[in-house]
Amino acid sequence: MNLLVKNVTVADPQSKFNNQQCDVRVENGKIKNIGKLTADKNETVFDAQGAFLTPGFFDLNCVAGDPGFETKEDIQTLTATAKAGGFTGLALLPQTSPVVQSKSQVEYIINKAKNNLVNVLPVGAISQNREAKELAELFDMQQAGAVAFSDGDRALQDDGFMSRALQYAKGFDALLMVYPENKSIAGKSQINESKNSVLLGMKGLPALAEEMHIARDIFLASYNETKIHISNISTAGAVALIRKAKKDGVQVSCDVTAHHLVFTEELLSDFDSNYKVKPPLRGKADVKALIAGLKDGTIDAITSQHRPEEIEFKNVEFEIAHYGIIALQTVLPLLLKAGLDIALIAEKLAVNPRKLLNLAIPVIEEGTEANFTVFNTTEKWLYNATSNYSKSANSPLLGAELTGKVTLVYNNSQYWEN
Numbered sequence: 001m002n003l004l005v006k007n008v009t010v011a012d013p014q015s016k017f018n019n020q021q022c023d024v025r026v027e028n029g030k031i032k033n034i035g036k037l038t039a040d041k042n043e044t045v046f047d048a049q050g051a052f053l054t055p056g057f058f059d060l061n062c063v064a065g066d067p068g069f070e071t072k073e074d075i076q077t078l079t080a081t082a083k084a085g086g087f088t089g090l091a092l093l094p095q096t097s098p099v100v101q102s103k104s105q106v107e108y109i110i111n112k113a114k115n116n117l118v119n120v121l122p123v124g125a126i127s128q129n130r131e132a133k134e135l136a137e138l139f140d141m142q143q144a145g146a147v148a149f150s151d152g153d154r155a156l157q158d159d160g161f162m163s164r165a166l167q168y169a170k171g172f173d174a175l176l177m178v179y180p181e182n183k184s185i186a187g188k189s190q191i192n193e194s195k196n197s198v199l200l201g202m203k204g205l206p207a208l209a210e211e212m213h214i215a216r217d218i219f220l221a222s223y224n225e226t227k228i229h230i231s232n233i234s235t236a237g238a239v240a241l242i243r244k245a246k247k248d249g250v251q252v253s254c255d256v257t258a259h260h261l262v263f264t265e266e267l268l269s270d271f272d273s274n275y276k277v278k279p280p281l282r283g284k285a286d287v288k289a290l291i292a293g294l295k296d297g298t299i300d301a302i303t304s305q306h307r308p309e310e311i312e313f314k315n316v317e318f319e320i321a322h323y324g325i326i327a328l329q330t331v332l333p334l335l336l337k338a339g340l341d342i343a344l345i346a347e348k349l350a351v352n353p354r355k356l357l358n359l360a361i362p363v364i365e366e367g368t369e370a371n372f373t374v375f376n377t378t379e380k381w382l383y384n385a386t387s388n389y390s391k392s393a394n395s396p397l398l399g400a401e402l403t404g405k406v407t408l409v410y411n412n413s414q415y416w417e418n
């Protein structure tokens with residue numbers, strides 16, 4: 001179907017039309033013309049006055065329930081939620097049942113998600129059953145279509161195993177995406193270690209647990225002369241470690257979740273389990289450091305860390321509640337609330353995630369495959385049971401009026417209008 005997007009401001013640092021208000025014509029899945037255009041009789045017109053158009057967002061860190069936990073989220077509801085949040089591509093973590101750790105399981109995800117507007121790309125497990133004892137079938141999974149490898153929210157504790165995984169992955173240029181937490185220090189902690197944790201009477205997770213693990217992984221990546229990606233950093237110390245490592249020439253990259261750029265530990269005073277995330281919400285100084293890290297290039301990408309959960313695992317006492325929030329639909333409003341500008345959002349949410357995975361990066365230019373997101377930064381909308389596309393409802397933002405709305409996404413010769 002042919003589409004004409006009128007009066008939209010292009011926000012793509014790769015495009016010669018960057019920062020220009022244009023009309024964008026799409027025919028047969030490709031951008032045919034960009035400029036001041038007159039509508040043809042056979043095309044659909046979308047007036048995007050006041051909105052921005054960027055390459056389609058891509059999420060490096062999300063979870064569905066398929067296979068095994070489809071009651072939380074299946075591929076269909078995941079991609080519907082992703083579209084509503086402006087995402088045209090997802091890297092899907094393997095923390096399912098069974099774990100995605102073989103060629104056939106990677107192919108299952110690919111086949112389940114084919115012919116969709118949203119590209120769903122499997123991330124295979126690093127270790128069998130995510131137990132960090134034996135390596136999974138990394139090379140076979142990459143040949144089948146896995147774009148990276150991760151044990152999800154389980155940190156790899158064994159130093160020797162981690163080093164061997166890096167050595168093996170280096171042989172075929174695979175990317176390991178690792179969660180940073182020293183379990184012997186973290187223990188059974190629930191929230192950030194601070195005066196707030198003492199006040200609430202809960203065991204605190206020190207920043208040290210995250211930072212020691214990152215320091216170890218930086219040393220191992222340097223020793224093995226290979227690349228590594230640190231997922232979901234949350235502390236000022238983590239930013240400082242990675243900043244120095246990059247200056248020293250270590251092949252390290254990292255990401256941060258959108259909610260860690262806005263939410264802080266003070267929100268836990270009512271013991272709302274929807275704020276229970278991993279890593280935990282930190283302090284205001286950490287948020288400030290994370291935003292600074294995004295702006296100076298230390299932090300490469302922003303993720304949703306979408307973690308759907310059934311109500312019986314969230315509507316319970318804080319200490320036994322599961323970690324995680326549904327987040328794909330609320331990334332954009334949170335980034336705007338954090339004060340990030342449009343150029344930075346496009347870089348960290350659309351360009352860099354694909355660059356890290358060696359994927360083709362959409363460019364808003366004539367003759368290219370159309371893959372873009374249109375959003376209005378000032379439009380308000382109510383996030384509630386009606387507008388939530390996920391199967392789950394574990395978000396502290398449900399019921400709130402949010403600012404920043406995705407109005408159109410286009411990919412794979414399909415479009416979705418909100």
